[in-house]
Amino acid sequence: MKNYLLKCEINGEKFEGLIDPNMRLIDFLRDEIGLKGTKEGCGEGECGACMVLLDGRAVNSCLVMAFSVSGKEIITIEGIDKTKYGKKLKKSFKKNAAVQCGFCTPGFIITAAAFLEEKPDATEEEIKEALSGNICRCTGYDMIIKAVNEAKK
Numbered sequence: 001m002k003n004y005l006l007k008c009e010i011n012g013e014k015f016e017g018l019i020d021p022n023m024r025l026i027d028f029l030r031d032e033i034g035l036k037g038t039k040e041g042c043g044e045g046e047c048g049a050c051m052v053l054l055d056g057r058a059v060n061s062c063l064v065m066a067f068s069v070s071g072k073e074i075i076t077i078e079g080i081d082k083t084k085y086g087k088k089l090k091k092s093f094k095k096n097a098a099v100q101c102g103f104c105t106p107g108f109i110i111t112a113a114a115f116l117e118e119k120p121d122a123t124e125e126e127i128k129e130a131l132s133g134n135i136c137r138c139t140g141y142d143m144i145i146k147a148v149n150e151a152k153k
């Protein structure tokens, strides 16, 4: 039942409305707001496909309840250009053919955007470590790490 009044900011726009308090953040974003760029892979906090920024921190939106983001700022892949490294990361992923399957890409870019803001001088090893919560089972991490490394310049 929609009986919780949620007030938050999503990609720079204010949201205020009643939601089901049992709803996860990923379902709220995809099904209520229509932001389908956030993907559900495992649904258990293991794959990173569902990453969004919550007050600048990358979180698994499948593990966060929507009501708990009250008063917070959410950035999804649709709003990634608002972050310092968003545009650079998108350009670099394209240039380095790091999109690969495409399904996991929003999660990788969200994680990388948060990480580079925290550590703009990160080494390739540190980037690899930072992306360890984002699972790729197709092509591997080489091009993704290269793309993130280039985006920091």
Ligand code: FES
Pocket: 039, 040, 041, 042, 043, 044, 045, 046, 047, 048, 049, 050, 051, 060, 061, 062, 063
């Ligand atoms: S869908 Fe959330 S971590 Fe996999």
Ligand code: FES
Pocket: 099, 100, 101, 102, 103, 104, 105, 135, 136, 137, 138, 139, 140
């Ligand atoms: S990028 Fe999606 S499985 Fe490799």
